[in-house]
Structures are given as C-alpha cells and as structure tokens.
Amino acid sequence: MKKLILYNGPNSPFGRKTKITAIILEIPIEEKIIKIQEAEFIDNFNPLRKIPTLVIDDKQTIMDSDNICLYFDKISNKETIYNSKNYWQVMSIISIANGLMESVLERKTELIRPSNEQSKSFIKKQEVRIFRTIDWLEKNWSNFENNKVSMDQISVACALEYTKFRFTDSWINDCKNLNIWLEEFNKNGYMQLTIPKDV
Ligand SMILES: N[C@@H](CCC(=O)N[C@@H](CS)C(=O)NCC(=O)O)C(=O)O
Numbered sequence: 001m002k003k004l005i006l007y008n009g010p011n012s013p014f015g016r017k018t019k020i021t022a023i024i025l026e027i028p029i030e031e032k033i034i035k036i037q038e039a040e041f042i043d044n045f046n047p048l049r050k051i052p053t054l055v056i057d058d059k060q061t062i063m064d065s066d067n068i069c070l071y072f073d074k075i076s077n078k079e080t081i082y083n084s085k086n087y088w089q090v091m092s093i094i095s096i097a098n099g100l101m102e103s104v105l106e107r108k109t110e111l112i113r114p115s116n117e118q119s120k121s122f123i124k125k126q127e128v129r130i131f132r133t134i135d136w137l138e139k140n141w142s143n144f145e146n147n148k149v150s151m152d153q154i155s156v157a158c159a160l161e162y163t164k165f166r167f168t169d170s171w172i173n174d175c176k177n178l179n180i181w182l183e184e185f186n187k188n189g190y191m192q193l194t195i196p197k198d199v
Pocket of ligand 1: 033036052063065
C-alpha cells in the first residue's frame with residue numbers, strides 16, 4: 001500500500017470533502033493539519049500552495065480536492081461514489097458546490113483585509129452569488145432523495161456547512177428541503193468527525 005499524506009487545514013471545505021471521501025472509501029491516509037500561509041515546504045509539491053494537497057510515497061502529488069477525491073474513488077475497493085447513471089449531473093453539482101465554497105472563502109478573505117483595501121462591491125457580488133446558488137440548489141437539486149451517499153451530496157454538505165461557519169445560516173427557513181436533508185446528513189459519523197474548527 002502506498003503512503004498517502006493528506007495536507008489539510010482545520011476548516012477548509014475543500015479539505016473536508018477529501019477527508020470525508022477517504023473515510024467513506026476506507027482509504028488509509030495520514031492527515032497533517034498545517035497552517036497553509038506558513039507552509040513553504042508545500043511549494044515543492046504544489047506551487048499554488050493550497051490545501052488540500054495529497055503526497056504519495058513522498059514523491060507524487062495530487063492537487064485539487066476533486067482530483068484527490070477521484071483518485072481515492074479509483075483506488076478504493078468500495079463501490080464508487082460517482083454514480084455512472086447520472087454522472088454529469090453529479091459532476092455539475094460538485095462544481096456548483098465548489099463555486100459556493102469559493103465565494104464564501106473569497107468574501108471572508110476580502111473582509112479580513114485592511115478596511116481601506118476592501119471592495120464593497122466585490123463582497124456584495126459574492127453574497128448575491130452565495131444566496132442565488134443556495135436557492136438554486138433548493139429548487140433544482142434532487143439527488144439528496146437518494147439514500148446512497150454520492151460525491152455531490154458530500155460536496156453540497158461541505159459547502160452549506162462552510163457557509164454557516166463563515167457567513168450565515170439565514171437561508172435555512174427559505175430552503176427547507178435542503179436544510180432538512182442537511183440536518184439528517186450531518187448525523188453521519190464522517191460529518192461529525194470533520195466539523196470545521198476555528199483556530
Ligand atoms: N480548487 C482547490 C481550492 C483549494 C483552496 O482554495 N484552498 C484554500 C483553503 S480553503 C487555500 O489553500 N488557500 C490558501 C491561500 O490561498 O493562500 C481545491 O478544490 O482543492
């Protein structure tokens with residue numbers, strides 16, 4: 001078995017996706033929680049200096065959460081979590097969830113810059129995108145009725161939980177179906193084990 005080191009952060013939604021996928025697919029990884037801003041050594045593996053980054057046998061790197069999750073799915077002996085019947089729908093929902101994570105992250109990053117450098121219109125644009133995306137999921141996404149866990153469910157759950165963690169849960173009353181599903185999904189051991197921590 002190859003040695004798999006997953007460099008992760010304490011609250012990255014992208015990292016959370018990969019950790020959950022490793023748990024579900026029973027991939028034995030060693031997770032190392034790092035402060036990405038100080039992790040110069042990561043540049044040797046991933047010039048983007050981003051987490052998650054997966055290093056295989058100290059030499060090969062897989063970067064980007066989607067590639068890491070696909071890799072875990074490929075090497076696992078368990079049933080795939082990328083259902084082939086609605087494959088492209090699943091992939092598109094994953095991209096939408098990624099976009100939601102990005103907007104929440106961008107908004108937060110902008111807000112921690114010095115106030116004279118912040119752009120109100122940029123923050124507003126992210127907030128509009130966040131609410132539009134969650135509302136769209138409420139109206140258009142139905143794969144959560146499926147009892148079998150799949151990659152789009154993991155991605156949407158991580159994105160919505162990150163939105164609550166970093167921004168707001170004000171959408172839960174308007175997006176009832178999504179919220180009922182999320183509360184149920186959050187009871188899974190892999191969600192409980194990966195709750196984001198503020199550091
Ligand atoms: N597309 C990437 C996004 C990863 C990403 O944006 N990670 C953030 C943490 S949530 C990061 O490492 N940021 C460090 C930085 O921008 O300096 C993925 O899916 O893995």
